[in-house]
Every structure is written in structure tokens, then in C-alpha cells.
Amino acid sequence: MxxxxxxxxxxxxxxxxxxxxxxxxxxxxxxxxxxxxxxxxxxxxxxxxxxxxxxxxxxxxxxxxxxxxxxxxxxxxxxxxxxxxxxxxxxxxxxxxxxxxxxxxxxxxxxxxxxxxxxxxxxxxxxxxxxxxxxxxxxxxxxxxxxxxxxxxxxxxxxxxxxxxxxxxxxxxxxxxxxxxxxxxxxxxxxxxxxxxxxxxxxxxxxxxxxxxxxxxxxxxxxxxxxPARKFVQDALESRKQYHESGLILRFEQSIPWKDHLFTLEEEAGLKEEEKPLYVLYGEGPGKNWRIQCVPVSKDSFQSRKALPEVWRGFRDEELSEKSGIPGGVFVHASGFIGGNKTEEGAFEMAKKSLTM
Structure with missing residues (x-):
């Protein structure tokens, strides 16, 4: 044709x-x-x-x-x-x-x-x-x-x-x-x-x-x-206030290609800047660690809408747990755009605390 x-x-x-x-x-x-x-x-x-x-x-x-x-x-x-x-x-x-x-x-x-x-x-x-x-x-x-x-x-x-x-x-x-x-x-x-x-x-x-x-x-x-990942991002965006009242944290069961879809869906929904998610949580696999990733200001940017707290950056394991006051710390990248915890609950606590710091 x-x-x-x-x-x-x-x-x-x-x-x-x-x-x-x-x-x-x-x-x-x-x-x-x-x-x-x-x-x-x-x-x-x-x-x-x-x-x-x-x-x-x-x-x-x-x-x-x-x-x-x-x-x-x-x-x-x-x-x-x-x-x-x-x-x-x-x-x-x-x-x-x-x-x-x-x-x-x-x-x-x-x-x-x-x-x-x-x-x-x-x-x-x-x-x-x-x-x-x-x-x-x-x-x-x-x-x-x-x-x-x-x-x-x-x-x-x-x-x-x-x-x-x-x-x-x-x-x-x-x-x-x-x-x-x-x-x-x-x-x-x-x-x-x-x-x-x-x-x-x-x-x-x-x-x-x-x-x-x-x-x-x-x-x-x-x-x-x-x-296929778009449906998961759409569901997470629509239910985000059920996960956390702020609506600023998204959760996925595992890592998926979410960035493109999130920016598109935010634009389609007409979200204001203060309504847009700041953190994404996802599991690395059954029984494995959880990640907390900051949403970037644009798809290909390394600048985050709100980076993880400066006092956590560059620390790992027990030192990170001590600095953050959250058990199960794995790491926080030196630039603050991503971090990890041994459990979903720990990663969720990192996200909640980061919103206030």
C-alpha cells in the first residue's frame, strides 16, 4: 500500500x-x-x-x-x-x-x-x-x-x-x-x-x-x-492520592518505562505544577530492594523536581539508615536523583520524609 x-x-x-x-x-x-x-x-x-x-x-x-x-x-x-x-x-x-x-x-x-x-x-x-x-x-x-x-x-x-x-x-x-x-x-x-x-x-x-x-x-x-506501560502509569497517576494523601508519590510494582507517559498524562490532565508527582517508587523484583526515583524536570534531564535530601546523598547501608532515621537504607546517589531501601515500607518512608525536607 x-x-x-x-x-x-x-x-x-x-x-x-x-x-x-x-x-x-x-x-x-x-x-x-x-x-x-x-x-x-x-x-x-x-x-x-x-x-x-x-x-x-x-x-x-x-x-x-x-x-x-x-x-x-x-x-x-x-x-x-x-x-x-x-x-x-x-x-x-x-x-x-x-x-x-x-x-x-x-x-x-x-x-x-x-x-x-x-x-x-x-x-x-x-x-x-x-x-x-x-x-x-x-x-x-x-x-x-x-x-x-x-x-x-x-x-x-x-x-x-x-x-x-x-x-x-x-x-x-x-x-x-x-x-x-x-x-x-x-x-x-x-x-x-x-x-x-x-x-x-x-x-x-x-x-x-x-x-x-x-x-x-x-x-x-x-x-x-x-x-503497554502507559496503562500502569495512568492507573498510578489516577490513584496516587490513595497511596499518599499528597498525590506526589507514585508506586509501581516493578521498574517500567514511566517517564514519557507521565509527562504526557500530566499534560493531558492539565495538572498544575504543585500537583505533579515528585517521587516514583518501584520494586527491583520479588524479595529484592525497592527504589525511590525523583521525577526529573523533563524526560531527559538529570535535574529533579525535588531531589532527595542533601544530608542523605552519597551514603550507603547503615550510615544512610542512621542519617535518614529510616531502617533498611541501601544508598542515595551523590546527586540525589535516586536511592534505595531494602523494603517498600522503607522506600515509602524516604519519599514521605523527603517531601518535608
Whole structure:
């Protein structure tokens, strides 16, 4: 379905989801292999991922790959990514041409790379088939937007040379070779390493596998762990005053991905600043310790809405129990954003006392 979409992808609906499933099944019976085209030479994370995402689709599962810059050879491909200077959302998925300004949606400013373009048009199908028969339009749309923002956008920005921070802000340290883009870059043949086209293609496939497996892990996390956690956060938020009269302490039976959902649910509920939770308690497993974690001022911030008391910070075990006056102390981080106790009751006492200090 999504090969025939116009440049601006329409809203995902349940009808579309059903149609995707039917068309995917029909495509499986086709026997002629498709041909994916991209450029040869030095490769990057975006086209490495674009090729892998296409091969996750039934239509391209057995597709062959042609890496070339020959225009005539590329025209013989069924789909072309990151080369050829064209974009139509059907066959051509390049972003290097003059005047290209495509973004993921009106909520984003980052110009798309070949990864973003393929994701924009084909990801709803990938997400629906990953979720399975229970996929519905709202779920697919939620993960579609979340995965772009949390994973794909950074690849788009990196390939298009967009800084994460204003140019006048100097980074505190170099990311060096720890980014995905750098890891893909390191898989390219060295400048003084003789390699033929077949050898270069093999290295590209290694890079594509690295990017693709990382993408699938992220996709599975958001489908199978992140999204199901929303219900638990919503329940904890709605019942928080039953747990403690202040409504400033949340409780989970175990550690779950709660931050994204908490900020979203707070905004949806229109909570005032003084109504927003300050501490989250959760167990580390049956018979194990409990944690108290401070809610940050924003999802990715290390600054807490209200850190644990300064006089507890950096202490452990008996020293912590003595300083806090609460038995069962395990630790409080030196920055005060997290701590632990041997029991839920102890962690709860730490939260209650922290509210008043």
C-alpha cells in the first residue's frame, strides 16, 4: 500500500491497517525478486538503515541490492534510496537534490535523509506487521511518531549536517566513535585498504545489519514494552492520592518505562505544577530492594523536581539508615536523583520524609 502513497502520508486508519495486512499477504505469492538501488562508494547510516527497513517488508524480503551511481542501471531498480536526485515517495527516495525540504510532519523541522523518507512511507506497515493482528490505527500512529522522534530523527539530522545544539555551544566532550553513525562509518574500507566492489558491498551489508538490528530492537521496545506501560502509569497517576494523601508519590510494582507517559498524562490532565508527582517508587523484583526515583524536570534531564535530601546523598547501608532515621537504607546517589531501601515500607518512608525536607 505505502508504495503508492502521495508525498504527504495520509492519516493512519483501521481500514488502512486491514488493507496493509491483505496486500502484504498478496505480495508474498509473487516470485520475481525486486531490486533495490543505492549508491556505491562511502556509505552512511541512513541508506544502510533504509535498505534494511525495505527488506523487512514482504515485497522486498528477497530483494537484490545494486550499489552503483550509473543512472541507467539505477533506473532498472524497483526502488532507489539515497541517490539519483529524485524523491516521489514511490520509487525515488533521495534527499540530496537542490530544493529538497521534506520533513516528517509539520511538528518537525529536521530535513529527512533516505532513512527518514523510507520510514515516513513504509513504517506504518512495518509497525503493523510487528504488532500483529491486534494492531489498530491509534497504536500504530503512536509508535510511528514516537520511534521517529526517539530514533530516526537523529539519523536524519546527522546525515544532513544539523547540529543538536546551537553552534555557539561547545560540547563538554566528544562523542567520538560511540554513535551509530560513527560505527557505520568505521565499517567503510580504510583509505589504504584495497577492496573491490564485492568487498565494499559486503561491508555495506554488515553496516545495514548493524543499523537494522538496532532499529528492530527499538521497534520491539516501543511496541512490546513502552506502550503497554502507559496503562500502569495512568492507573498510578489516577490513584496516587490513595497511596499518599499528597498525590506526589507514585508506586509501581516493578521498574517500567514511566517517564514519557507521565509527562504526557500530566499534560493531558492539565495538572498544575504543585500537583505533579515528585517521587516514583518501584520494586527491583520479588524479595529484592525497592527504589525511590525523583521525577526529573523533563524526560531527559538529570535535574529533579525535588531531589532527595542533601544530608542523605552519597551514603550507603547503615550510615544512610542512621542519617535518614529510616531502617533498611541501601544508598542515595551523590546527586540525589535516586536511592534505595531494602523494603517498600522503607522506600515509602524516604519519599514521605523527603517531601518535608
Amino acid at each position: 505505502f508504495r503508492s502513497l502521495p508525498r504527504h502520508v495520509p492519516r493512519i486508519t483501521n481500514t488502512n491497517i486491514l488493507k496493509m495486512s491483505a496486500e502484504s499477504a498478496a505480495k508474498r505469492v509473487k516470485t520475481s525478486p525486486k531490486l533495490i538501488g543505492t549508491h556505491n562508494g562511502h556509505f552512511h547510516a541512513d541508506e544502510a538503515l533504509a535498505v534494511y527497513m525495505l527488506r523487512l517488508l514482504p515485497e522486498y524480503a528477497d530483494a537484490q541490492l545494486l550499489r552503483t551511481r550509473n543512472p541507467e542501471a539505477l533506473e532498472n531498480c524497483d526502488i532507489i534510496v539515497d541517490v539519483h536526485g529524485k524523491y516521489d515517495g514511490v520509487k525515488y527516495f533521495d534527499h540530496h537534490q537542490r530544493g529538497f525540504t521534506e520533513v516528517f510532519s509539520e511538528n518537525f523541522k529536521t530535513k529527512l535523509s533516505s532513512a527518514g523518507l523510507v520510514y515516513k512511507h513504509f513504517a506504518p506497515t512495518l509497525i503493523a506487521q510487528r504488532i500483529g493482528p491486534d494492531a489498530d490505527a491509534k497504536t500504530v500512529d503512536t509508535i510511528y511518531n514516537k520511534l521517529y522522534k526517539s530514533f530516526i530523527e537523529a539519523l536524519d539530522a546527522n546525515d544532513n549536517g544539523i547540529n543538536a545544539y546551537p553552534a555557539d555551544i561547545e560540547a563538554a566532550f566528544s562523542t567520538g566513535g560511540v554513535t551509530l553513525g560513527a560505527q557505520v562509518g568505521s565499517l567503510n574500507p580504510n583509505w589504504n585498504e584495497p577492496v573491490d566492489q564485492a568487498g565494499e558491498d559486503a561491508k555495506f551489508l554488515e553496516a545495514s545489519k548493524l543499523m537494522g538490528e538496532t532499529f528492530v530492537r527499538n521497534l520491539d521496545f516501543y511496541c512490546k514494552a513502552w506502550l
